Amino acid sequence: MAAEPLRVAQVVGKMNRGGVEAMVMNYYRAMDRRKVQFDFFVDEDSSFPQRAELEQMGARMFLLPPYKQMHRWLPALTGHLRQNRYRVVHCHLNTMNVFPLFAAWCARVPVRICHNHSTAHRGEGKKTVMKYLLRPFDALFATDCYACSKEAGQWMFGRRRMEKNAVTVVPNAICCERFCYSDTKRTECRGALGIAPDRFVLGHVGRLAYTKNHAFLLQVFECLLDRRPDALLLLVGEGELRSEIEHKVTEMGLADHVIFAGAHADVAPFYCAMDVICVPSLYEGFLLAALEAQACQLPGVYSTAASQEAMVSPLAVRMSLSESPASWAEALLRQAEAYSVRSGEAGNLAVRQAGFEIGDCARRLCEEYLRKAEAAQ
Known part of the structure; x- marks a missing residue:
């Protein structure tokens, strides 16, 4: 035996x-x-x-x-x-x-x-x-x-x-193959969320909790809307601050531009649906979302609280939280423009080669x- x-x-x-x-x-x-x-x-x-x-x-x-x-x-x-x-x-x-x-x-x-x-x-x-x-x-x-x-x-x-x-x-x-970008996943996920194919989507994946700094994220999104009035903010995750964040969204007049997608066992399709990701955390040990996003060839901007070890490609850049929300919005738009064309394997390769x-x-x-x-x- x-x-x-x-x-x-x-x-x-x-x-x-x-x-x-x-x-x-x-x-x-x-x-x-x-x-x-x-x-x-x-x-x-x-x-x-x-x-x-x-x-x-x-x-x-x-x-x-x-x-x-x-x-x-x-x-x-x-x-x-x-x-x-x-x-x-x-x-x-x-x-x-x-x-x-x-x-x-x-x-x-x-x-x-x-x-x-x-x-x-x-x-x-x-x-x-x-x-x-x-x-x-x-x-x-x-x-x-x-x-x-x-x-x-x-x-x-x-x-x-x-x-x-x-x-x-x-x-x-992570399982790199699971997060490989797919046009089909993008279309299906956007369809399920009621997002038109041509809308610009800023995403965030993580708990609705203090460490993720959603108050700053909403300020960044507000600045981004000035440049991209067609933008939506897609929040994937749940947490103890959901009601507080929902109240803040309403207070800022952003309710028609923010989608609370909730928590999901499989977040890979959501990365496909996004055009750029922003995670301005106050502190992190690592940042799993940064790896997942890069494997999906999704450009993003992260706070310097995210470990440099997670930044395995030019798709991911870090910024200090001392920079203004407007500066973050500009950086997000630059990243989105620089990496607007996505393919299945490029992001995967960078994550694999980095040992993740x-x-x-x-x-x-x-x-x-x-x-x-x-x-x-």
Whole structure:
């Protein structure tokens, strides 16, 4: 009989449609599941849209109390880790990782991975203070440190660890083929959204949350409308700030020019429907949307909070948020004009050559899991 696959405990907290969830799902879909299987530890108040797909792929799921109820969450997680005798636990809660890593240490899990996907911004008040308070303790119970980018690694673990190569950068890789540009997808997606073929579409893909800086995005779009009165703003994603953003759109008189498309399991057709993308984030660990857009040969402008590592082609440029919304609008129009002709493979090639093809990255992570688990026996 074939050996059972190694079960890796993935502690993800909330399982909705955020960037961390997308990254873990991308790796799981591409993983050789005959060798490595994932078990997901998920807060029970998650929307959990991936559940059916996970069950089909053979994942086991453990629902925990919300991690804000730490007095219940911690013993529940510790119990599951101890009972299932995991050899590897992979934690994705950023600065909150100290808690699941402590649980894994208590459960005597030999390989304990602390993975950081983000940084911080002073505008989030108490949340930012908590991040800085917890950050010094995050590697305390970890055997391995991972980050989605060099910037995220340095922010969490410090320059010295990065210089000593004590932090592994695990890129937010994608399936390039899935995001290949298609005229058919563009026509179908625009038709479903009621967008005429000749309308100019500025897009944004991401959570409707503080970090994505939608207030600034709306100012940029307002300036862009002065130059392109036919423009539409297409927002793909959901989040806690949706009602606030909708109110702002109405207040600015933009309601007839903004489409809230909601969250979708497959965002690839939306990139095809756009003419240019704008993501003026206040902070990021990496920026998955930048890779996806470039694979679709969609030009874009991103804030300098987005990792330079994600800018793999001239399609993507970064701008400081200190620049005016009018300057951003001008840059977006220049990008759209420079790359108005799109083809299927050009963007894909740049992303592949930069090392962000998920098949290759998942193979390396699979081998790393197996090597660490074997060494820990």
